[in-house]
Amino acid sequence: MSVRDSILAKIRSNNLTELPLPEIPFFNDGRTDLLARYKTVLTSIGGTPRELAEAETLEDLIREVYPDAERIASSVPLAGIPLVTISDETDKATLEAMDVAILKGEFAVAENAAIWVPEANMLNRALPFISQHLVLLVEKDKLVLNMHEAYEHIDTESLSYGVFIAGPSKTADIEQSLVIGAHGARSLVVVFL
Amino acid sequence: MQTDQHLIPHAEAANQFIKDEERTDWHDQTLWFVRQKRDKIAHTIPEWEDLRELGSQIKNHTLSRLDHYLAQFEANAKANGVHVHWAANAKEHNEIVLGIIRKHSPTGIAKMVKSKSMLTEECHMNEYLISQGVEVIDTDLGERIVQLRQEPPSHIVMPAIHLKKADVSDTFHEHLGTEKGNNDPQYLTEAARQHLREKFVGASIAITGVNFAVAETGGFVVCTNEGNADLGVNLADVHIACMGIEKIIPQQKHLGVFLRLLARSATGQPVTTYSSHFRKPRRQGQEMHIVLVDNGRSTQLGRPDFRNSLKCIRCAACFNTCPVYRRSGGHSYHNAVAGPIGSILAPNLDMRKNADLPFASTLCGSCSNVCPVKIDIHDQLWKWRQVLMAEGLAPASKKVSMQAMATVFSHPAVYRLGGKIGRWTVKNLPFLVNNKLNPWYTQREMPAAPPESFQEWYAKNRKK
Ligand code: SF4
Numbered sequence: 001m002s003v004r005d006s007i008l009a010k011i012r013s014n015n016l017t018e019l020p021l022p023e024i025p026f027f028n029d030g031r032t033d034l035l036a037r038y039k040t041v042l043t044s045i046g047g048t049p050r051e052l053a054e055a056e057t058l059e060d061l062i063r064e065v066y067p068d069a070e071r072i073a074s075s076v077p078l079a080g081i082p083l084v085t086i087s088d089e090t091d092k093a094t095l096e097a098m099d100v101a102i103l104k105g106e107f108a109v110a111e112n113a114a115i116w117v118p119e120a121n122m123l124n125r126a127l128p129f130i131s132q133h134l135v136l137l138v139e140k141d142k143l144v145l146n147m148h149e150a151y152e153h154i155d156t157e158s159l160s161y162g163v164f165i166a167g168p169s170k171t172a173d174i175e176q177s178l179v180i181g182a183h184g185a186r187s188l189v190v191v192f193l
Numbered sequence: 194m195q196t197d198q199h200l201i202p203h204a205e206a207a208n209q210f211i212k213d214e215e216r217t218d219w220h221d222q223t224l225w226f227v228r229q230k231r232d233k234i235a236h237t238i239p240e241w242e243d244l245r246e247l248g249s250q251i252k253n254h255t256l257s258r259l260d261h262y263l264a265q266f267e268a269n270a271k272a273n274g275v276h277v278h279w280a281a282n283a284k285e286h287n288e289i290v291l292g293i294i295r296k297h298s299p300t301g302i303a304k305m306v307k308s309k310s311m312l313t314e315e316c317h318m319n320e321y322l323i324s325q326g327v328e329v330i331d332t333d334l335g336e337r338i339v340q341l342r343q344e345p346p347s348h349i350v351m352p353a354i355h356l357k358k359a360d361v362s363d364t365f366h367e368h369l370g371t372e373k374g375n376n377d378p379q380y381l382t383e384a385a386r387q388h389l390r391e392k393f394v395g396a397s398i399a400i401t402g403v404n405f406a407v408a409e410t411g412g413f414v415v416c417t418n419e420g421n422a423d424l425g426v427n428l429a430d431v432h433i434a435c436m437g438i439e440k441i442i443p444q445q446k447h448l449g450v451f452l453r454l455l456a457r458s459a460t461g462q463p464v465t466t467y468s469s470h471f472r473k474p475r476r477q478g479q480e481m482h483i484v485l486v487d488n489g490r491s492t493q494l495g496r497p498d499f500r501n502s503l504k505c506i507r508c509a510a511c512f513n514t515c516p517v518y519r520r521s522g523g524h525s526y527h528n529a530v531a532g533p534i535g536s537i538l539a540p541n542l543d544m545r546k547n548a549d550l551p552f553a554s555t556l557c558g559s560c561s562n563v564c565p566v567k568i569d570i571h572d573q574l575w576k577w578r579q580v581l582m583a584e585g586l587a588p589a590s591k592k593v594s595m596q597a598m599a600t601v602f603s604h605p606a607v608y609r610l611g612g613k614i615g616r617w618t619v620k621n622l623p624f625l626v627n628n629k630l631n632p633w634y635t636q637r638e639m640p641a642a643p644p645e646s647f648q649e650w651y652a653k654n655r656k657k
Pocket of ligand 1: 510
């Protein structure tokens with residue numbers, strides 16, 4: 001018998017009675033202030049929520065937040081900002097030199113400030129993690145309350161790889177002192193469009 | 194590194210740990226602080242208790258049909274282009290991993306980066322691979338710290354929680370060349386970031402653990418705060434994910450329940466920074482492997498009293514709340530998973546070697562109260578004691594371990610708290626408040642008076 005079959009047979013030999021699988025409610029609390037809630041949570045975990053001010057462009061905002069950034073990649077066109085082209089084929093050295101990555105998020109989750117970023121939005125799977133800083137763009141009406149609702153919005157068929165990103169990379173492994181910027185992005189700005 | 198040969202019983206190791214009073218107090222208070230963060234955030238979720246119940250029921254259901262879901266997961270993972278391997282025990286697991294590595298690097302030193310996986314700790318994979326000429330680099334900061342010090346992790350979520358800044362500074366000075374005496378966590382973390390970036394870029398193989406594997410999609414989820422799992426995997430040619438067979442859940446939507454519970458229970462965060470859903474390899478010829486490991490789990494599944502310990506999602510809330518763990522430290526448990534849940538899982542793997550662990554508890558029940566999947570942890574500890582005593586494996590144990598416990602709790606540090614003693618008692622020995630006569634074994638702390646005699650119970654429940 002293969003190892004696989006013997007493990008499965010051993011499990012089966014326990015003859016367990018099937019226990020019921022529960023239904024999952026949405027736990028919608030009826031509140032509608034999702035954007036405000038999102039911003040509060042994101043701020044509390046070290047991220048920065050932004051909206052474009054009157055007459056401000058995305059380019060202005062990027063220049064303001066990251067004035068010294070030289071190597072920027074973006075999945076949306078940015079007028080006047082020279083961009084590094086990143087694709088599946090990009091070598092590690094180029095990826096490692098990236099200062100800022102600007103990517104689209106599919107939707108935002110109010111309860112925990114997570115943004116869903118599927119592979120198709122990443123330019124390269126390593127980019128959101130290897131870039132020194134990360135900017136995620138989300139449409140204002142793409143906000144959901146909690147993770148139950150979030151999973152309703154994920155297209156399982158096309159899912160190859162995707163990540164909920166909530167805040168910048170961080171660690172508290174040295175005597176429980178919080179340090180932002182462990183291995184991934186040192187800062188995260190979420191721009192609501 | 195601690196090995197079976199010099200295994201020190203929990204009580205003795207705990208006595209070593211508490212010799213450094215200041216450190217013991219710090220350890221105790223820090224973990225209690227994490228427990229309080231957990232409480233605070235749990236209280237902001239009105240449906241918290243419903244979520245715990247749902248988490249528990251989903252896991253109970255899955256365990257009752259584990260063979261079905263494992264087969265479904267395997268079929269879907271294969272359809273996604275992922276290689277699926279099965280290992281009956283730790284040895285097979287390690288050999289499978291080495292086989293994959295050797296296929297890609299037949300000669301020379303294979304370079305591998307690894308994110309946190311308690312399963313690979315359980316299998317002692319690092320030692321094995323290193324002995325076979327593989328460079329194994331732990332990339333979680335806490336794990337890297339203990340790896341450089343040649344120590345095992347002392348906590349499943351906070352692997353270096355037994356260390357102070359100065360210890361880390363000394364270790365980094367020695368291995369990474371940081372300034373001597375610079376204890377600034379920001380500086381030390383930055384040094385590790387630079388050091389590990391090099392490793393990430395240089396590695397061709399990445400190993401990760403698995404938090405949840407979804408039968409319906411054949412995908413799996415890995416949760417980190419640092420981003421080390423994604424960075425490693427997405428730069429490597431080969432991704433090997435190692436998981437115990439109990440990590441399966443039926444459907445993707447069930448992740449909603451578990452991701453809401455996990456980080457809140459673990460560290461009091463709303464969610465981990467990265468919840469990464471791996472399903473298919475990268476287009477440019479990346480290889481993905483999943484190793485499904487039994488290593489005693491199917492045996493535990495057959496023990497009705499201990500079966501539901503397999504529901505565990507490794508959040509460590511039971512560690513942080515446990516008065517014994519907080520004052521004895523993770524290393525005193527001589528097992529990859531320490532704390533209350535480790536004390537239930539370990540005797541399943543080796544009853545003789547781990548006979549001391551179920552006694553490393555006051556049975557106060559705080560663990561069961563915080564467990565996000567409602568495992569009856571303290572009941573199971575009590576039941577293990579009965580099994581071990583009947584097997585003659587409890588080493589004069591009731592007495593010995595009670596003495597050890599008395600030492601831990603009568604430690605001078607306790608009294609220094611003076612006027613705070615009342616509060617300390619409520620926090621650490623909640624059962625004392627209600628039970629003045631027999632604090633260790635009392636009716637209230639027992640899982641309810643057994644309706645049958647122990648002999649009857651044992652005869653019925655013993656696995657032959
Ligand atoms: S037993 Fe419960 S509380 Fe302890 S680590 Fe497992 S899930 Fe968390």
